[in-house]
Amino acid sequence: MSPLDTIAREKQGDRSGPGFRSLLAQRPHLTLTAVGLAVEAVPLIRIAVGHGTPTWVYSAGAISHRYRMMATALSATGLDVRIHYALKANDALAVVTLLARQGAGADVVSDGERRIARQAGIAAKDIMFSGVGKTEAELRAALADGTGQINVESGEELAMLSGIARSMGVTARVALRVNPDVDAGTHEKITTGLAENKFGIPAADAVALYSHAAALPGISPVGLAVHIGSQITSLAPYRAAYGVLAELVQAIRAAGHTVTALDCGGGLGISYEDEEPPTPQAFASVLKETLGGLDVKLAIEPGRWIVGPAGLLLTRVVMQKQGEQRRFVILDAAMNDLLRPSLYGAWHGILPITPARWRAALSPADVVGPVCESGDTFATARPLPDLPAGEVVALLDTGAYGAVMSSTYNARPLAAQVMVSGTVDAVIRQRQSFEAMRASDVLPPWLGPLLPPPRH
Numbered sequence: 001m002s003p004l005d006t007i008a009r010e011k012q013g014d015r016s017g018p019g020f021r022s023l024l025a026q027r028p029h030l031t032l033t034a035v036g037l038a039v040e041a042v043p044l045i046r047i048a049v050g051h052g053t054p055t056w057v058y059s060a061g062a063i064s065h066r067y068r069m070m071a072t073a074l075s076a077t078g079l080d081v082r083i084h085y086a087l088k089a090n091d092a093l094a095v096v097t098l099l100a101r102q103g104a105g106a107d108v109v110s111d112g113e114r115r116i117a118r119q120a121g122i123a124a125k126d127i128m129f130s131g132v133g134k135t136e137a138e139l140r141a142a143l144a145d146g147t148g149q150i151n152v153e154s155g156e157e158l159a160m161l162s163g164i165a166r167s168m169g170v171t172a173r174v175a176l177r178v179n180p181d182v183d184a185g186t187h188e189k190i191t192t193g194l195a196e197n198k199f200g201i202p203a204a205d206a207v208a209l210y211s212h213a214a215a216l217p218g219i220s221p222v223g224l225a226v227h228i229g230s231q232i233t234s235l236a237p238y239r240a241a242y243g244v245l246a247e248l249v250q251a252i253r254a255a256g257h258t259v260t261a262l263d264c265g266g267g268l269g270i271s272y273e274d275e276e277p278p279t280p281q282a283f284a285s286v287l288k289e290t291l292g293g294l295d296v297k298l299a300i301e302p303g304r305w306i307v308g309p310a311g312l313l314l315t316r317v318v319m320q321k322q323g324e325q326r327r328f329v330i331l332d333a334a335m336n337d338l339l340r341p342s343l344y345g346a347w348h349g350i351l352p353i354t355p356a357r358w359r360a361a362l363s364p365a366d367v368v369g370p371v372c373e374s375g376d377t378f379a380t381a382r383p384l385p386d387l388p389a390g391e392v393v394a395l396l397d398t399g400a401y402g403a404v405m406s407s408t409y410n411a412r413p414l415a416a417q418v419m420v421s422g423t424v425d426a427v428i429r430q431r432q433s434f435e436a437m438r439a440s441d442v443l444p445p446w447l448g449p450l451l452p453p454p455r456h
Contacts, residue, residue: 016383017273020358023349023396026271027309029062030351037353037394041423044314044353048392051416051427053316054333056403058090058428060098060421062310063399067102070302073280077288081298084128086266087113089303089400090311094419094428096120099306105148107266107301111138114147124148128263128299130177130225136164143170151177151225151263153200158213165218172218175263177225178206180244182237200226203244207251214257221257223296224248227265230304233277235286241265242290249294259296266301270308272397273347277305304400311399313338313415314353317391318370327365329387334369335376336409338395338402342375349396350379352387360385371410403429413437 017023024030035043039059047057067083074081084105087096091113096106097120105126106117117127125148129138132153139161142150152158152174165172179200201209206224213221228241242264249259264287269277291298315333322328340346350367352358362383369376378395387393406414413432418425443450 016381017347017349020351023351027062027396029059029065029310032355032358034355036355037351039312039420039425042420042425044394045392047418047420047425048314048316048353050425051418052431053314053392054331054337054415055314055431056311056398056415056417057314057394057425058092058095058307058311058399058417058419060419063095063098063307064102066306066310067099067104070280070306071103073284074287074300076281077284077292079284079288079292079298080296081287081300082126084126084263084299084301085306086301086303087116088404090307090402091116091404092417092419092428093120095307096122105299107263107303111135111141114138114142114145118145128175128225128301130227130263130301136160139164140168143168143172149173149175149222149261149263151175152213153177155201155205155209155212158209158216158219162216162218168218170218171220174213174219174221175223175225175261176201176206176210176213176221177227177263178203178245178248180226180228180241182228182241182244203248206248207255210252210257211255223259223261223263224252225263225265227263227301228267230267231269232267233269233275235278235282238264238283238286239290242286246290246294249296259294261297261299262291262294263299263301264291266303266305268302268305270305270397270400272349280305308397308400311397311402313395313398313402315393315395317387317389317393319389320365320387326381327363329365329367329384331367331369331378331393333378333395333415334371334410334412335373336371336407336412337369337415338378338398339405339407340398340401341378342373343405348378348398350382350384351394351396352385353392353394357385357387357391371412408432408437411437 031038037044040061084107085099086107100120100122106122107128108114109131124146127147128149129142129147130151150172161172177200180203210221213219226241252259315331318330318332335342364381365384367379416431417429419428
């Protein structure tokens, strides 16, 4: 069986997924050339040899193209709407800077992300600070910098923010994040809009809390926010959530208050396997249909949709191991690099970069990493060619929630990150050295100085 013209569908513990050619066709920034798989015009073998593996590789062209697709769709509605890139998806300074120069604002969920956005050239007024557990120090820093909007998630946070703003002699522009109790139909670990989730204020409490906010010192309520989850592949949840927002805007205005802004969240899904998420145009039409008549400024927070398909994880085969019943392909990347398969059971396409491997026969293989966890598995029973030691493969669609979720588990330094633009590539984050990884370690006084290792 050849992967060039088949879509494997045999279920053997893992979704086999589309064949190699189908995966390639859906990702226009990838091409198969005579020297192998390339990102834009840069052969991946050049990156593997020049920078080593594992390495994250991002297409600047794909990121820019996807941003412009979304911006164009929103502009066509005639609405006053701004894209605020969600740094949680990928906070590499080069990625954020690229988007800032396209015109993006930022959605951040920590002081660290806020500082990265500012480093990337995003104005403080164009930053929205979200998150359920902002600390006093984070809020003080955001207010001192003039952050444009703080999305408050509870009455308790509102009271804390009022006290901080009053003590600083400033006024915080606030949106109340509403929990609309809408099922986004996504994985339970990335849904955020159900009543059982930790996020947001119950919709039934929003009008009263908005009135309370309007009376608090140091607080200027400007609108509402909502975010119902991630990797959403249907418009129905958005339509339901935005319907709740529209009703609340009318109710708040009827109570005598002003609403000038709505943060509509993000979460629009991408096609990892065979999902068919809505187009930007379809998403924009729902915004106009549900919120277009409210005379408010709108914001959306895409992250994954912009950067997810633009990235891949380049990794080398350490060895193949034939078990009693299964073939194992052991990579030099692991769950500490790409956590999504272990955490969510997520599916990622896997492409060999050598053309000859695209023409070879396929057989099921479990693709695993070297970490000492059974969960260190990228795919099971995935139809793949023979992949001897030294072969390089690409794990697709890792531009979002890849590098940002990496760790140094098993004392494995963080992988390098490379960005490609046309015919050139550049390191945007150096591979972490062992020394840098351990630089913050110190011994307590009672252990005395570090001794040299024994000779034998």
